[in-house]
Amino acid sequence: MTVPFNGSISRTQRVSLCVYSGFCTGVERAVRLAEGYLRERPGQELYVTGDIVHNAGVMRRLTSIGLKRIEGDAPPVGKTVLVQAHGISPSVEEVLVKNHNRIINGTCPILKANFDRFRLAEEQGFRSFLFGDRAHPEVEAIQGLLRDVVVFRDLEELSGLRNRVLTTDKIALIAQSTKPVDEYRRSAKMLVEQLKPQQLFQMHFSICAATILREEEIKEKAPLFSTVFIVGGKHSANTKKLVLLAREQCPRVHWVEDVEEARGYLALIQKSDTILIGGGASTPLQDIKAIEALFL
């Protein structure tokens, strides 16, 4: 894949933003739902089932206009509750409904489609092997959705599941939508190596396009720049992967949460440096533009 530059690279241009920057459509939608609700009803509260997205700045801004994060096990009663972009498990939703809350579903539509397909696979007798991080809300939602799901976080853990693979007639490989695509493909290949006659293997390519395109752009462009800034929350899995990919390609990569943190690196930048700025699916475009402005 060749990713277009926004602007051409020359000796005089030192700064380039990644084309695939800013919120993905799922995050955009969830944030807009929250913002729209709160702006139209000043003074009202809106509860959310967790981080709408893994970005501290976004959460701070929404909290300042009335968003409340549900903490611990005590669900609100008779409130309006926004389901976070990562989705929630049916049992959590059930408790919210029982407590007379009004639900606004902020689940990313791509995740929603994935969840439906995973459930169909289970109905068809497939046992799911989920490539994901156990503590991630998307994974918790999927675990709540399926009766039987085996979670693994990396290839090493998958290789330890050999016995379960061998004793499962119908295997469905599924993934948290923001896991690294290269590792997901390697997981599939590892399973293909283990298959026996009459086994049925199914791979849901459930990693979202936003994740893949950002990764491919970083892989392609990072070697062309002397410095890369990756902007995004330190809890964001897809942002972290961008940092790791950039570090394979470029000697100087800074992972920053916001413009203030980026400012700390200004002293390291030379006039001759060329700078690439990118971010995860939960990083607002204005955070990236604010960092660009430091160099313009």
Add this chain to the structure above:
Amino acid sequence: MTVPFNGSISRTQRVSLCVYSGFCTGVERAVRLAEGYLRERPGQELYVTGDIVHNAGVMRRLTSIGLKRIEGDAPPVGKTVLVQAHGISPSVEEVLVKNHNRIINGTCPILKANFDRFRLAEEQGFRSFLFGDRAHPEVEAIQGLLRDVVVFRDLEELSGLRNRVLTTDKIALIAQSTKPVDEYRRSAKMLVEQLKPQQLFQMHFSICAATILREEEIKEKAPLFSTVFIVGGKHSANTKKLVLLAREQCPRVHWVEDVEEARGYLALIQKSDTILIGGGASTPLQDIKAIEALFL
């Protein structure tokens, strides 16, 4: 996998038979059906839809007691017809039934199960990519069974199908049951590399255990012998693959159809040679034992 030797290898033992030798259960069954029918009804004819199995010796023997191969496009009328182990397409079967023939189904039960699963995948909206040889009766049977199937014979041909892969939402990879297992796994990996978000990939591990076990045994044992004889029909795909695998591991490999052909190589054998004898799924055990007897 470690394959047990039948007998131990020592300096004094020069000849070893492959453990996985002789007819696979599917071939065994089809031959027994033909033989049983003809022996119980001396003088009667039995028609067969093609080679019961790809072995000239077996076909000659059965022909001598009354088996008739249906040639060309003219179906018999009012006869008893045995379906060959590779199966036939529903349209061919329909013509036979319309012509008042009595059908004995000699289709290998493993193929039958595969065919049912392929059809289910199609009903569920999957488009099948079939790893197989276009002229092979098993492939013809599958092509007759499915409305839409894309056949490829090797990895090179599959790589040329990139556009069709990219435009298919639900891909089912299926295989002729006797194709080489390593290439089949490589085909799956090639497809996994091409997947895009939301695509669904399914792999039916439809290569039969008899094929896989024979291949693994040859890979494991061929390097331990100075000469390998592979016994089987020159039209047999799985026999050919055994020959190729053996040649990767052992400098002297002879592909022979029968004991007469093997006799031609006797002059090349030294007292110090060690000899391994194996064969494809359609090679009778007595053919292999007859060659062993040359050296005992």
